[in-house]
Amino acid sequence: MSMIKTEGLCKSFGDLAVLKNCSLSIESGEVVVIIGPSGAGKSTYLRALNHLETINEGKIWIEDNLLDDRINSVNLVKLSHQEETAILLEMGMVFQRFNLFPHKTVLENVMLAPINVRKYPLEKAEQIAKELIDKVGLSDKLHEYPSRLSGGQQQRVAIARALAMQPKIMLFDEPTSALDPELVGEVLGVMKELAAEGMTMICVTHEMGFAREVADRVVFMYNGEITEVSSPEEMFSNPKHEKTQQFLKSIING
């Protein structure tokens, strides 16, 4: 069973095609890293999966549930609002800029959605939240506001917040790009741990070390297309496509 499957995703902003016929299937427990130059459509692909962007054409399945079947932006799949939300909640997301709620403490950030969306009782939500905050190593920051935390700590809270909804899939949209270099490691550490536990993950990143070490497959996107998909060894030692070779060369030299 594939956890996520997309078929022929297309998306344009006006005349600019940002996704062109993107098809990909991701198995349960798989870690897929998407790389590519900026403007390649990596983030848009990720954001199309959880409806932060609306695709124009194509199909999306989450756990074999057909979520989108769009032609001319119109979804032929008619799901009730509850059904759609239930499917979308299988995906947690971590953003480049964390997007923590600044008016809530660490604990409140993590508890907010479980209480209001999952309707968990307070004690249960608090217990889950505390476990996850402990897991990302921030038990001593429970009652701090995000502004008092470093970027790396904020991103770890954001991961805990997403996990609190108990998703089956985690989407990471350049989770370390806004961090100072010395803080990247702590966030990647949490992500590696998640991967080791068998979480299905799609991660847009420029951290090639992470891709090499953790990814099951690496996807190279260029100009809105999925240009190449292969194992990390293959991708980094023997890239097939000319654009992939150029990109990897530019990263190593840059």
Added chain:
Amino acid sequence: MNLLQEMISWVPSLLRGARITISLTLVSVAAGIFLGLFLALGKISKNRVLSKISSGYIFFFRGTPLLMQLYFIYYSFPQIHPALTINSRFMAAFIAFTLNSGAYSAEIIRSAIQSIDKGQREASKVLGMSYAQTMRLVIIPQSIRRLIPPLGNEYIMVLKDVSLVSIIALTDITKVTKSLSSTTASPWPYVPAMVIYLIITGIFTYVFNKLETKFSVYD
């Protein structure tokens, strides 16, 4: 009797006027903020009709003189239909100031809501929150701190606009001052009156500064 003693002797009458001024300001702006919240949510709503109605309301009340709105509600409503007669002058003034302040508050609230980073909505959406939950739990609480300075300003503006009620014979500070000045044939009642205005404005400013600090704890 020297001038200072004379001024002090006017103070009790002025304070009776101040009660009208302050109470009218406080209740009108409070009700106006409440009204403004709904107008602001209406204006940014995806519902076209709701958005147009809210925009039209705001355009009308910001685009016509408050004095004329007050006249119209108090004097012209009864002429349109006797059932629209508002016997209490205070009530008429309250309605006019609330409707007017609602339009200004709506714009203040709308711009505060729209100033909240788009990432906050996206984070709320991927956590499964509905539009109403996102507004109630995430966007509006963060907007409050940004609202406080311009709403403080709105209170001070209305405090001074309330002096217009003298035209429907409500005895606010300005009306009392003018009467004192004519009965005593003295220019001086204006001095203690203005001092009272400044004290009230000063208190409003102080309270709003405190509120701003209180709501900034998470910065």
